[in-house]
Amino acid sequence: MPSTGRRGFLKGSLSALGGGTLLAASSGKSVFAKSPPEIKVEDWNTYLGDAVVTNPYGVPSEHEAHVVRRNVEWLTASQESSVSFTPLHELEGFITPNGLCFERHHSGAAHIEPSAHRLMINGLVDNPLIFTMEDLKRFPRVNRFAFLECAANSGMEWRGAQLNGCQFTHGMVHCVQYTGVPLKYLLEEAGVKTNAKWLMPEGADSAGMNRSVPLEKALEDCIVAYKMNGEALRPEQGYPLRLVVPGWEGNMWVKWLRRIEVGDQPWHTREETSKYTDLMEDGSSRRFTWIMDAKSIVTNPSPQAPLLHKGHNILSGLAWSGRGKIRRVDVTLDGGKNWRTAELSGPVLDKCLTRFYLPFQWSGDPMLIQSRAIDETGYIQPTKKELRQVRGLNSIYHNNGIQTWHVMKNGETENVEIS
Amino acid sequence: MLKFPKLSALCVLFISLGTTASADKLGIGRAALPEEIAIWNIDVRPDGQGLPMGSGTVTEGESVFTEKCASCHGEFGEGNGRWPVLAGGQGTLKSNNPVKTIGSYWPYLSTLFDYIQRAMPFGEAQTLTVDETYSLVAYLLYLNDLMDDDGTLSDENFTDFRLPNEVNFRMDPRPDVATVSQQEPCMKNCKSDVKILGRARSLDVTPETED
Numbered sequence: 001m002p003s004t005g006r007r008g009f010l011k012g013s014l015s016a017l018g019g020g021t022l023l024a025a026s027s028g029k030s031v032f033a034k035s036p037p038e039i040k041v042e043d044w045n046t047y048l049g050d051a052v053v054t055n056p057y058g059v060p061s062e063h064e065a066h067v068v069r070r071n072v073e074w075l076t077a078s079q080e081s082s083v084s085f086t087p088l089h090e091l092e093g094f095i096t097p098n099g100l101c102f103e104r105h106h107s108g109a110a111h112i113e114p115s116a117h118r119l120m121i122n123g124l125v126d127n128p129l130i131f132t133m134e135d136l137k138r139f140p141r142v143n144r145f146a147f148l149e150c151a152a153n154s155g156m157e158w159r160g161a162q163l164n165g166c167q168f169t170h171g172m173v174h175c176v177q178y179t180g181v182p183l184k185y186l187l188e189e190a191g192v193k194t195n196a197k198w199l200m201p202e203g204a205d206s207a208g209m210n211r212s213v214p215l216e217k218a219l220e221d222c223i224v225a226y227k228m229n230g231e232a233l234r235p236e237q238g239y240p241l242r243l244v245v246p247g248w249e250g251n252m253w254v255k256w257l258r259r260i261e262v263g264d265q266p267w268h269t270r271e272e273t274s275k276y277t278d279l280m281e282d283g284s285s286r287r288f289t290w291i292m293d294a295k296s297i298v299t300n301p302s303p304q305a306p307l308l309h310k311g312h313n314i315l316s317g318l319a320w321s322g323r324g325k326i327r328r329v330d331v332t333l334d335g336g337k338n339w340r341t342a343e344l345s346g347p348v349l350d351k352c353l354t355r356f357y358l359p360f361q362w363s364g365d366p367m368l369i370q371s372r373a374i375d376e377t378g379y380i381q382p383t384k385k386e387l388r389q390v391r392g393l394n395s396i397y398h399n400n401g402i403q404t405w406h407v408m409k410n411g412e413t414e415n416v417e418i419s
Numbered sequence: 420m421l422k423f424p425k426l427s428a429l430c431v432l433f434i435s436l437g438t439t440a441s442a443d444k445l446g447i448g449r450a451a452l453p454e455e456i457a458i459w460n461i462d463v464r465p466d467g468q469g470l471p472m473g474s475g476t477v478t479e480g481e482s483v484f485t486e487k488c489a490s491c492h493g494e495f496g497e498g499n500g501r502w503p504v505l506a507g508g509q510g511t512l513k514s515n516n517p518v519k520t521i522g523s524y525w526p527y528l529s530t531l532f533d534y535i536q537r538a539m540p541f542g543e544a545q546t547l548t549v550d551e552t553y554s555l556v557a558y559l560l561y562l563n564d565l566m567d568d569d570g571t572l573s574d575e576n577f578t579d580f581r582l583p584n585e586v587n588f589r590m591d592p593r594p595d596v597a598t599v600s601q602q603e604p605c606m607k608n609c610k611s612d613v614k615i616l617g618r619a620r621s622l623d624v625t626p627e628t629e630d
Contacts, residue, residue, distance in 0.1 A: 073626070120459060122456045130450070161622075162622055164620060185445075208461075261460065263468075268465050268530055274524065289593065330604065338606070339605070339609070368613060380597060380599060390595045416616075417618075419616055
């Protein structure tokens, strides 16, 4: 329990939030009042626990069985070309555990024998090359953290509040540390010709996912990655090899990467014409909308994580930007009338999820909670209304509009749209 | 003749790479053989690069489509259930319910060939012959009123066909909303009244959460 001194300090520091009389901390639900004695000798105080390597590969506590990826069956025609969602409301910090990283496949998660896997570089190069996985691990390697966000994250919310939970509205994002070879080293090894301007990475799954990536981006910061969070990529994340394209839409991060063709113009593949193009109100479409703009979400409280206690609480959330580092996150509890700047906690890294906190007092009155990210380029996360004014309702992708949670009197929390 | 351009290619690359790259190759990997490249190098571009030699007719396409595609995409490309609609939708892109098909939305015919050849039929990718793929593309042009029923498509005439929506694609203009340099965000007394306009609960389409 925090000392009363600390509570007093926080209460005082938060009174600027306004919105009526703050509840005294002591009037919140108290575990000491009328509770039966809780302290006793439990089984696990007396018996031996599991021996070492009971779980050679450790798994979460059975009490955390609810912390899982989930899908929304009605979203797609097949569960092989579909998506699952990261349980953001259960996570803290900025690293996503490998087993909880959302999935997006177009022909299911391929299972690849790594000794049979090859990466080919061909096209406008002096020497078309083939690499084995062992070859790739002999190149100089780098480690970097990066968020991966599906272009369609929050896409179901373009027309209004639809799915009730940040796992579903914002869970097509994850953030891990990748280890791999800077793509530029592989291109150097093959010798890129002077007229080369574009690359076409291609997957080894039966979707043969292919996209066009400008050469400048490849040379700047793309990585051919074989590890995530220190261990091999998970099959559903592209084992044994995937492309990392920091800050850019997840579709371009080709999984099960088997080939990179070098060319002088884009390919206009299915995933950059029929899909991942953004239809505007006037019937025109934007193509090559690669960057994921600054965005944020309050993960607690949220519909899957209601408020349980009056008095002192911690608001927790995530912010990120494909344009660089997060500079600041503002939070409102009154639907945007008044804002306070949250604390960024932990490392603030380039093109990476960033954790923010705001302690607050809850009186029990309804609240309308929003967060607003600002990145180092000065980009301000817009409201959904502002986005709709520019783009209309049918662009599907790149919805980075501000999310509103309505906390009701009983602490239940709902996804809403407000004026 | 080739030596000088190659050298300048390397120079340009290494200048753009800055300090970390060494000009010396590491000698890792092996040459990709032409016959190996041919197996994977099946991509097709709008200018026709990558098109294999072959041809197919609308009539042939109809029978291939009926046998291998119609169970998901419908007999006329109308889409069964939630499976993708392939034909129709012309004139709907500005509407409340845009129907984005090959005929109404796709900018390039090459994309259709490339995608069918690499990824369709769903679950049986790369089982179609080159001629079957040409015939399917021809049939889909026919279903979208872009080819007559006696039409033939081949590597010879492929690039003669243009899809109607090609002209309506634009490069990404973002950022398309205000930045700090234009407008500092409001912090105090930003609104007088706030109303709830829509609620996810009224739709009730979220999967049940386990308690």
